[in-house]
Amino acid sequence: MPRYDLEGRVAIVTGAGRGIGRAIALRLAREGCRVTVADLDGDTAAQVADEVREFGAQALALQVDVTRKDDVEGMVNESIARRGPLHILVNNAGIGAIAPLMETDEETWDTLMNVNAKGTLLCSQAAARRMIEQGDGGRIINNASGAGKTAPGKGLPLGAYAASKHAVVALTKQMGLELSDHGILVNCVCAGIVDTHMWDLIDRETAKRQGVAVGSIKAQAVASIPLGRIQQPEDVANMVAFLASPDASYLTGQTYNACGGLLPY
Numbered sequence: 096m097p098r099y100d101l102e103g104r105v106a107i108v109t110g111a112g113r114g115i116g117r118a119i120a121l122r123l124a125r126e127g128c129r130v131t132v133a134d135l136d137g138d139t140a141a142q143v144a145d146e147v148r149e150f151g152a153q154a155l156a157l158q159v160d161v162t163r164k165d166d167v168e169g170m171v172n173e174s175i176a177r178r179g180p181l182h183i184l185v186n187n188a189g190i191g192a193i194a195p196l197m198e199t200d201e202e203t204w205d206t207l208m209n210v211n212a213k214g215t216l217l218c219s220q221a222a223a224r225r226m227i228e229q230g231d232g233g234r235i236i237n238n239a240s241g242a243g244k245t246a247p248g249k250g251l252p253l254g255a256y257a258a259s260k261h262a263v264v265a266l267t268k269q270m271g272l273e274l275s276d277h278g279i280l281v282n283c284v285c286a287g288i289v290d291t292h293m294w295d296l297i298d299r300e301t302a303k304r305q306g307v308a309v310g311s312i313k314a315q316a317v318a319s320i321p322l323g324r325i326q327q328p329e330d331v332a333n334m335v336a337f338l339a340s341p342d343a344s345y346l347t348g349q350t351y352n353a354c355g356g357l358l359p360y
């Protein structure tokens with residue numbers, strides 16, 4: 096059952112073909128939004144759009160690479176042309192890479208920064224320009240990570256990922272200030288250990304490096320979560336739905352943890 100009144104709102108969710116983005120797209124649709132499901136993988140985007148339509152909500156699937164300015168502008172323009180004025184952008188598309196910083200090559204660094212940080216900037220710029228023209232405010236919600244606030248740790252070689260997610264937190268803070276006169280609220284979610292392909296990759300690659308059993312890195316990480324269970328994509332979608340809702344109308348430039356108590360601040 097819907098908790099917030101988002102009837103008739105239009106939302107774009109990037110990286111929505113699977114994992115957390117899929118859960119966000121489905122949740123916003125259940126709250127009454129018309130959802131543009133954008134992903135690098137056009138097939139998975141189309142599948143999620145079909146799932147949205149199954150319960151009677153409107154969806155538009157788009158194949159988009161968030162690192163390409165033309166793609167991003169096309170995404171915003173097409174969503175507006177086909178679904179009406181844009182109210183909500185969720186910058187969720189993101190990738191991980193596993194390597195200690197001392198072994199991180201330039202290509203890995205550039206790719207992570209391009210998708211996670213530049214992608215967030217480009218999508219936010221394109222969406223905010225149109226929201227400013229519309230003159231009715233808007234919401235930009237960034238999916239950073241606990242790695243955007245803390246170092247992942249000695250045993251988790253995610254340094255470049257952490258740098259790119261710290262950039263997302265910084266973008267949230269500054270963009271929240273710059274867009275405040277337009278009533279465009281910019282906020283950020285930091286999740287913990289979420290049960291998706293991304294954490295399977297972290298587990299597999301880290302286990303290989305450490306010569307331990309696949310599954311053991313994830314099990315160890317989950318054991319450290321105060322609430323005692325792995326996070327589900329829907330736990331992140333709960334926070335995003337709140338930040339998109341009228342109840343969040345006095346919040347901007349902020350970063351919120353949704354992490355089962357894992358993060359210290």
Ligand code: NAD
Nearest residue numbers: 110112114115135160161187188189240286288289291293
């Ligand atoms: P995932 O790998 O399951 O899904 C990521 C999606 O993003 C995929 O559908 C992929 O095709 C898409 N994508 C990748 N590059 C893209 C690009 N250039 N343009 C458009 N789409 C692109 O990952 P997930 O775990 O669902 O992660 C979603 C977001 O949540 C990421 O930003 C991630 O950093 C963040 N996050 C994940 C966790 C976790 O534990 N899984 C924790 C905190 C934050």
